[in-house]
Amino acid sequence: MTPGLIGAPLNVAQLYLDGVCRSFDGFKAINGLSLAVEKGELRAVIGPNGAGKTTMMDIITGKTRPDEGKVVWNGDTDLTRIDEAGVARLGIGRKFQKPTVFETHSVEDNIRLALKAPRGVFPVLFDRRSAEENRRVTEYLDRIRLTHLRAETAANLSHGQKQWLEIGMLLAQEPQLLLVDEPAAGMTDAETMETAELLKSIAGERTVIVVEHDMDFVRALNCRVTVLHQGSVLAEGSLDHVSAREDVIEVYLGR
Numbered sequence: 206m207t208p209g210l211i212g213a214p215l216n217v218a219q220l221y222l223d224g225v226c227r228s229f230d231g232f233k234a235i236n237g238l239s240l241a242v243e244k245g246e247l248r249a250v251i252g253p254n255g256a257g258k259t260t261m262m263d264i265i266t267g268k269t270r271p272d273e274g275k276v277v278w279n280g281d282t283d284l285t286r287i288d289e290a291g292v293a294r295l296g297i298g299r300k301f302q303k304p305t306v307f308e309t310h311s312v313e314d315n316i317r318l319a320l321k322a323p324r325g326v327f328p329v330l331f332d333r334r335s336a337e338e339n340r341r342v343t344e345y346l347d348r349i350r351l352t353h354l355r356a357e358t359a360a361n362l363s364h365g366q367k368q369w370l371e372i373g374m375l376l377a378q379e380p381q382l383l384l385v386d387e388p389a390a391g392m393t394d395a396e397t398m399e400t401a402e403l404l405k406s407i408a409g410e411r412t413v414i415v416v417e418h419d420m421d422f423v424r425a426l427n428c429r430v431t432v433l434h435q436g437s438v439l440a441e442g443s444l445d446h447v448s449a450r451e452d453v454i455e456v457y458l459g460r
């Protein structure tokens with residue numbers, strides 16, 4: 206049986222966290238967290254330091270096990286029963302805050318190295334495989350707007366360009382869900398806005414969850430926002446909706 210399989214598909218959210226709890230030394234970092242994200246949705250997760258955003262990502266990706274609750278993927282699989290590698294194989298990719306590109310390789314080779322291996326039997330004709338590889342590398346370079354720098358050594362890229370390259374490397378693995386941790390941190394204003402456009406262009410065909418503190422960036426994403434506080438959802442809705450709430454202003458925005 207497929208690991209983590211918990212029943213028939215229910216045609217519900219692509220990702221559904223149901224009453225998730227996780228304590229560290231008696232401290233409830235995640236406390237009854239429930240959250241649903243639709244397929245193809247772009248979702249921003251905000252909240253004060255220590256709200257549990259990173260721990261939530263760790264639980265979704267199988268890095269941290271919850272003490273209670275379920276993380277239901279595509280209505281039929283409980284991710285909490287699957288290890289980190291298994292979760293990645295299901296099509297859940299993660300980008301950490303700090304870019305981790307291969308500095309001594311070219312931009313193009315970074316994408317090439319990240320490409321998901323062809324499925325099924327190894328293609329008999331090597332030429333055909335490399336043509337398909339080239340097509341995909343070109344597609345991802347275009348998507349992250351680094352085509353003009355494809356031969357450049359990654360070490361020479363700006364911080365923002367390295368972040369885009371890593372997003373391209375994540376795309377090359379063709380995940381269904383991308384978890385992106387503070388992509389705008391350390392970026393110029395122009396890079397921040399371009400990053401918002403990039404993530405908006407990825408959503409739709411893939412689901413994207415972004416954790417971010419930069420409110421200009423979150424506004425530019427123009428998506429549903431979840432506010433986490435003390436390990437659970439404090440508010441959810443448009444940025445205008447959540448940022449008008451007194452409790453959100455008090456715990457986060459009004460700092």
Ligand SMILES: Nc1ncnc2c1ncn2[C@@H]1O[C@H](COP(=O)(O)OP(=O)(O)OP(=O)(O)O)[C@@H](O)[C@H]1O
Pocket residue numbers: 229230234252253254255256257258259260261
């Ligand atoms: N492995 C761990 N051991 C002990 N405590 C932990 C561990 N991981 C997280 N915590 C605690 O859980 C709480 C939630 O942390 P988490 O990093 O998830 O918050 P966050 O919302 O991502 O914060 P930030 O915005 O600062 O990144 C914090 O109080 C943190 O100290």
